Amino acid sequence: MILGRRHGGxxxxxxxxxxxxxxxxxxxxxxxxxxxxxxxxxLIYWCLAVPDRVGVGTGWGMGLLVDLLTGSLLGQHAMALAxxxxxxxxxxxxxxxxxxxxxxxxxxxxxxxxQLLSLWVSRFIGRPGPPFSYWAPSLLGMFIWxxxxxxxxxxxxxxxxx
Amino acid sequence: xxxxxxxxxxxxxxxxxNHIDSLRAGLSLLVYPLQLAVEMPGAVSExxxxxxxxxxxxxxxxxxxxxxxxxxxxxxxxxxALETENIRLRELLDSxxxxxxxxxxAELMSVDLDPYKHQVLINKxxxxxIYPGQPILDADGVMGQVVHVGPYTSTAILITDTSHALPVxxxxxxxxxxxxxxxxxxxxxxxxxxxxxxIQPGDLLVTSGxxxxxxxxxxxxxxxxxxxxxxxxxxxxxxxxxxxLNRSREILLVWPGDTSTLETSSTGQTEAPLPPxxxxxxxxxxxxxxxxxx
Numbered sequence: 002m003i004l005g006r007r008h009g010g011x012x013x014x015x016x017x018x019x020x021x022x023x024x025x026x027x028x029x030x031x032x033x034x035x036x037x038x039x040x041x042x043x044l045i046y047w048c049l050a051v052p053d054r055v056g057v058g059t060g061w062g063m064g065l066l067v068d069l070l071t072g073s074l075l076g077q078h079a080m081a082l083a084x085x086x087x088x089x090x091x092x093x094x095x096x097x098x099x100x101x102x103x104x105x106x107x108x109x110x111x112x113x114x115x116q117l118l119s120l121w122v123s124r125f126i127g128r129p130g131p132p133f134s135y136w137a138p139s140l141l142g143m144f145i146w147x148x149x150x151x152x153x154x155x156x157x158x159x160x161x162x163x
Numbered sequence: 164x165x166x167x168x169x170x171x172x173x174x175x176x177x178x179x180x181n182h183i184d185s186l187r188a189g190l191s192l193l194v195y196p197l198q199l200a201v202e203m204p205g206a207v208s209e210x211x212x213x214x215x216x217x218x219x220x221x222x223x224x225x226x227x228x229x230x231x232x233x234x235x236x237x238x239x240x241x242x243x244a245l246e247t248e249n250i251r252l253r254e255l256l257d258s259x260x261x262x263x264x265x266x267x268x269a270e271l272m273s274v275d276l277d278p279y280k281h282q283v284l285i286n287k288x289x290x291x292x293i294y295p296g297q298p299i300l301d302a303d304g305v306m307g308q309v310v311h312v313g314p315y316t317s318t319a320i321l322i323t324d325t326s327h328a329l330p331v332x333x334x335x336x337x338x339x340x341x342x343x344x345x346x347x348x349x350x351x352x353x354x355x356x357x358x359x360x361x362i363q364p365g366d367l368l369v370t371s372g373x374x375x376x377x378x379x380x381x382x383x384x385x386x387x388x389x390x391x392x393x394x395x396x397x398x399x400x401x402x403x404x405x406x407x408l409n410r411s412r413e414i415l416l417v418w419p420g421d422t423s424t425l426e427t428s429s430t431g432q433t434e435a436p437l438p439p440x441x442x443x444x445x446x447x448x449x450x451x452x453x454x455x456x457x
Contacts, residue, residue, distance in 0.1 A: 018197070026201050027273045030409070034278050061170065069194045071277040072284075072311070072318045075187060076173030083167060122174060123279075129325055129346060131279050 009162030013055060016043050016153065017063060025070050034134050037142040040067055041115050044082060045108055046153045048089035049097055051162060060086030074122060081118035085111050101147045109143035188289065191313030198274050198284065198316065205273040265418040267291060269299075271411070272316065281324035281348065283307070285414065288315045293416060296376055300415045304382040304405035305329070305370060309416075321408050322383065323348055331383050332371040336361055339371050342383060342402065348409050351384050353400040358391050360398065368402055378419040 020039035028036060040063050047055035064079030071078075088111060089096070096107050116139055124130065269287040276282045287293055289312050297309040299319050307321040322329050327344040331353075338360055342351045356362055366386040372379025384402035391398050 021194075021197055022201055025198065025274045025276070027205070027275050033275060036275070036278070064170075065190070066194055066197075069187070069190050070197065070274075072280065072282045073277050074174050076170035079173070080167050080170035083170065126174075127326075128279070135279070 009051075009160060010054070012156065012160050012162060013047055013051075016047075016156070019043075021063070021066055021070060024067060035137050035141055037138050037145055038112055038115060040064075040078075041082065041085060041112055042108070042142055042146065042149050043153070044086055045089050045111055046149060048086050049093045050153070050157055052090050052093045055086075056090055057083050057086045073119070074126065077119050077122045078115075080122070081115045084118060085115050088114070101150060104150065105143045105146040108146045109139055112139040112142045115139075187311055188313045191311070191316060195313070195315055198272060201274050202272050266300075267416045267418075269414055269416055271414060276318075281307075281321040281327075281344065281346075281408070282310075283319050283321065285309070285317045285319055285416075286315070287416065288313045288317050290314055291416075293317050298377045298417045298419065300381060300417060301406045301411035301413070303407060304384070305377065306406045306408060306411065306414060308376065321348075322404060322406075323351060323408060329377065329383060330371045330373040331368040333362055333386075334367040334369045334382075338362060339373065342368060345401075349403055350387075351402045351404055353386075353402060354397060356398050356400050358393070358396065358398050362386060362389055362398070362400060364388055367405075372419075376419075378417055 017040070020043040023039040024036070044055070044060050044063060047059070061079045061083040064082035065076070067073075067078040067082070068075050092107065096104055099107065113136065116136065120131070120135070267287065269285050269291075272284040272286050274284050276284065283306075285293075285299070293309055293312050295309055295312055299306045299308060305322060307319050307324070307327065309317050309319045311318040320327055321344070322342065323344040323346065325344050325346040329342045329351075330339065331342045332339045338356070340353050340355050342353055345352045353368075364386050368383045368386065370377040370379055370381045370383055382405045384404045386400060386402045389398055389400050
């Protein structure tokens with residue numbers, strides 16, 4: 002049991018690392034603003050799948066790393082992702098039973114919440130409001146959620162993480 | 164909830180003061196491997212391109228660099244004579260003079276940061292004695308300044324970031340003003356120019372050095388449009404940065420006022436400012452401005 006647990010932890014960590022890499026991977030200028038919130042998506046999946054292992058603390062830590070990587074205010078994404086993780090934990094029993102498209106809608110709400118919280122923070126410190134395309138990543142996140150879900154689920158089943 | 168409170172405290176501390184700069188520096192060490200990993204594909208392809216370049220290409224590049232160096236050298240000779248002359252004249256006037264600054268060549272890492280902030284990541288950090296507030300330039304002009312320093316990397320904001328302001332002066336007649344970032348990569352705003360001021364499209368703006376942070380005399384931007392609205396007391400002036408803010412990969416980090424290692428530094432003086440034009444400096448500025456243009 003303990004061995005399997007450690008093993009699974011490694012896989013979870015690897016998915017988070019990949020998500021972090023994708024967060025800062027250079028993209029052409031035209032699609033830069035459309036980058037989906039990889040860390041948020043992965044975090045939501047693991048909170049749904051293994052809520053007793055990935056939770057608010059993990060969300061906060063990952064958010065802090067995102068802050069460091071993207072050069073935003075230290076704690077901005079940490080707070081937002083911690084709140085997202087908290088809500089996902091609250092909802093996980095219900096959301097798990099939803100069909101995938103319904104899950105995607107829930108994910109959209111959670112991702113928008115993440116963006117909204119970090120927008121509040123950046124408005125609070127006096128940065129100008131972003132254009133309307135600011136919300137595009139959340140929408141895109143909703144559309145790729147089924148793929149993330151299926152990929153991570155097969156990963157989880159393959160390695161029997163629970 | 165505890166974590167939310169903690170992050171709000173963190174944000175406040177980060178925003179208000181530099182209490183946790185050391186914390187940020189320490190943590191940035193943690194994410195350095197990630198940044199390197201993202202950087203790697205680009206670096207590898209660059210390495211391939213260089214090592215697979217044909218002999219002919221290299222020869223051509225060599226030849227063109229050689230001519231360029233010759234031209235720069237010729238210009239440098241003249242500059243030296245002018246410099247000594249300038250020093251002599253300034254000694255007569257009893258004023259301080261500084262020839263050049265210590266510089267360090269660094270490279271931007273190909274990493275995307277927050278798309279709504281104009282920031283870049285530099286591959287030099289505290290170990291190279293980089294400090295927060297240090298000006299960065301590229302071959303054509305001022306790019307921005309360093310804001311966070313980690314052990315191996317540092318973050319800089321560009322002059323077009325909305326939170327950036329830069330004291331400048333018009334090279335033609337010495338009018339001083341402040342250039343604010345507009346949030347658009349090719350635009351600076353100069354909101355504090357009176358309607359009757361002598362400024363016109365095509366004017367070169369150079370750093371005035373008045374903030375004490377940027378060395379004086381480096382090109383910043385070219386005035387693009389001036390709009391006089393009689394209903395307002397200030398003219399609406401926009402300028403285009405001369406630095407290639409979103410294209411440069413090699414940048415220069417400057418230590419203003421530090422000429423100590425100028426002789427030993429191999430890269431020193433390679434970035435002589437734009438061809439010296441007549442620069443009329445207001446009398447009260449002559450003392451403050453330690454210009455390098457003869």
